[in-house]
Amino acid sequence: MEQKTILSVKGINKSYPGTKALTDVHFDLRQGEVHALIGENGAGKSTLMNIVGGVIKPDSGQIMLNCKEVKFHSPKDAQDAGIGFVHQEIALCPHMTVAENIYMGRIKGNILSMLDFSELNRKAGEILSLFKTGITPQTIVRKLTVADQQVVEIVKALSLDCKILVLDEPTSSLTESETEALFVTIANLKARGISILYISHKMSEIFRICDSITILRDGHFIDSLKVKEISPEIVISKMVGRNITNLYPPKSTKVTEKIIEVRNLTRKGVFNNISFEISKGEILGIAGLVGSKRTEVARAVCGIDQVDSGEVHFEGEKVHFKSYRDAIKRGIAYLTEDRKIEGLFLNLSIKKNITASCLEKVSKFKIINAGAEKNWANSFSEKLRIKLYNVNQKASSLSGGNQQKIVIAKWLSINPKLIFMDEPTRGIDVGAKSEIHDMLRKLSDEGIGIVIISSELPEIIGMCDRVIVMSEGRITGVLDAKDLSEEHIMTYAASSQEHGFAG
Ligand SMILES: Nc1ncnc2c1ncn2[C@@H]1O[C@H](COP(=O)(O)OP(=O)(O)OP(=O)(O)O)[C@@H](O)[C@H]1O
Ligand SMILES: [Mg+2]
Incomplete structure (x- = not known):
């Protein structure tokens, strides 16, 4: 009826x-x-x-x-x-x-x-x-x-x-x-x-x-x-309005030198003994249920939160980032999972948001060059196909998914060597998602280290060359591309035991 x-x-x-x-x-x-x-x-x-x-x-x-x-x-x-x-x-x-x-x-x-x-x-x-x-x-x-x-x-x-x-x-x-x-x-x-x-x-x-x-x-x-x-x-x-056939780009073909190595990172009561490494040409995934402390690990590596023990080696050198600013200076970016609180200045224009983290690129003698600022923002808006009227619009006037693209543009603007992306395609439609995925693969092929933290298993499986799975602040498993399946990831994600890990 x-x-x-x-x-x-x-x-x-x-x-x-x-x-x-x-x-x-x-x-x-x-x-x-x-x-x-x-x-x-x-x-x-x-x-x-x-x-x-x-x-x-x-x-x-x-x-x-x-x-x-x-x-x-x-x-x-x-x-x-x-x-x-x-x-x-x-x-x-x-x-x-x-x-x-x-x-x-x-x-x-x-x-x-x-x-x-x-x-x-x-x-x-x-x-x-x-x-x-x-x-x-x-x-x-x-x-x-x-x-x-x-x-x-x-x-x-x-x-x-x-x-x-x-x-x-x-x-x-x-x-x-x-x-x-x-x-x-x-x-x-x-x-x-x-x-x-x-x-x-x-x-x-x-x-x-x-x-x-x-x-x-x-x-x-x-x-x-x-x-x-x-x-x-x-x-x-x-x-x-068109068929989307290949949802994910091909996997890595060439892995070269190591970018970062994280050894036994521990923040008491939050995560324990976290070790992994990333090389040029590969995309690393961090999977786990919400609350498994994946975000906390990314924040610690980027100097946003401090750790109690463990070491980080970046480009072959032991580093200690006292703040996120230190990490950014070295070319490490963190794309936050919550764009509204940490990622975007909603009341500022699109161009101000995109150039916020790379002001030196659009200014001379500490004075912003309006033309350069606009060109920079336009080029990223085109690259990411951000649906906008013009870059002077306030970020708040964009649709949710397009706001997320602004956050991505902002961090790509610093020409990062390594980028942590926390739920990068949350709220992004299927078409734009596949464009962003293609872009990430291209960046990885160019030698930028990429870490994807995602709760969407198809995204992790489709995009990553290696995946570490976390549960309750520990690494419970490491999977290579050929072993990636929803079942494998979920088994480790629900486990509280360490199953040994590779680098
Ligand atoms: N206050 C506003 N001023 C100017 N343009 C606006 C405003 N609010 C929405 N728009 C524009 O209207 C269009 C529709 O936006 P809307 O937020 O409805 O999209 P949506 O389908 O919800 O997208 P999403 O999946 O990204 O949330 C977009 O081009 C957006 O930029
Ligand atoms: Mg919407």
């Missing part, structure tokens, strides 16, 4: 200066379905959802809720109409507790205007327990990991008792078990007749949990399809 249409958007147009974000877009959402919205970075997915969620107003078009036209003037209007929203970027108040964040704007005091905090904490605890994380309602948000903050965002939307829930890339920083918990929650909501709009670049998720898909390309509606009637290949080709 065809379920009834609960939300219908028609003829939506939205322009920004220099960009037509949406052109005459339409789609229908039925009651109790999980409906995916997909498209490349900058296709207009978040813009469309922001219109449905009352965050921005369309230039024209209609939103019909239960066959009646609605006009939202604020997110509150949409909320009152039963639309819950988990945004692509986390937007919690860092200094408030989890419970306060969840019920913010809806907290009512009693007659004496006293807040019943214990009631608030109890209610928040109830929904949080669905996710089986260690998050307590009383925790101050800034003390949580990005993954846990994302859980709080989701719990906040769930607490609204909505009829339609919009999830914009909700799993981009969730751990495996939190993703599973979210999928169980989605199934429960669906069973209760709640409709879900689901944005993701992960095809496997879409084919697992969604009932139908609407595809956008360059702000245009391309198609709406039932998931059980199509394949990922069809979806990808409709989304990018």
Whole structure:
């Protein structure tokens, strides 16, 4: 039986200066379905959802809720109409507790205007327990990991008792078990007749949990399809407008001299006895479950955090980086997993962001040469195919995936000899992903050492020539390209024993 249409958007147009974000877009959402919205970075997915969620107003078009036209003037209007929203970027108040964040704007005091905090904490605890994380309602948000903050965002939307829930890339920083918990929650909501709009670049998720898909390309509606009637290949080709055959470039053919050797690095209580080396021409992967301390190892090698013991030899010389600045001077870059906090200056222009780490390249006598700055930024924007209007635009005006590309451009700008990339393609669409992968292979062939930390096993397997697997702060296995498989990696990732390691 065809379920009834609960939300219908028609003829939506939205322009920004220099960009037509949406052109005459339409789609229908039925009651109790999980409906995916997909498209490349900058296709207009978040813009469309922001219109449905009352965050921005369309230039024209209609939103019909239960066959009646609605006009939202604020997110509150949409909320009152039963639309819950988990945004692509986390937007919690860092200094408030989890419970306060969840019920913010809806907290009512009693007659004496006293807040019943214990009631608030109890209610928040109830929904949080669905996710089986260690998050307590009383925790101050800034003390949580990005993954846990994302859980709080989701719990906040769930607490609204909505009829339609919009999830914009909700799993981009969730751990495996939190993703599973979210999928169980989605199934429960669906069973209760709640409709879900689901944005993701992960095809496997879409084919697992969604009932139908609407595809956008360059702000245009391309198609709406039932998931059980199509394949990922069809979806990808409709989304990018061409066939993508080779998802990953060929593996390394020539390994030459050693770039870095890390020996028995230990940071007490965090990681232990970490040893590995990287040579020119190879891409090293670090795999492991979220929380296995892969990021911490990268940060320590780059001088961001200090270690208790162990040695790092870089280009044949023992080094001790007192700060990240020291490492950058030697040509070591670290691309952070959290672009919003550590990677990007959202309020600055694209060109300022790209040149932030290589100012000497665009200045003379300490004065920035505006022309050089612009050319530099333009050349990287073209190389990475960043979808922009011009490089003077603020970084905040780019779509999420294109912001991630800016972070990559920024670190490539310093001409690194070694680059650690922590979840480099998070939030990046399939087409752009394969471009970035090709580019990484090319850089590696040119002699730049590349380390990829990724939770996406296909990416690790497709890209790396050697992989170290970590679990609970230790290396539990080392795999050569020929031995790479999801099963092997997962066995080591779930293990707490060391299985010996090669260099
Ligand atoms: N405030 C803004 N000012 C100018 N342009 C904007 C603004 N917000 C979005 N855009 C542009 O509108 C287009 C659509 O962006 P949107 O964020 O909707 O893409 P998306 O499909 O969500 O991409 P992603 O997968 O990268 O998140 C992009 O070209 C983007 O740069
Ligand atoms: Mg988006």
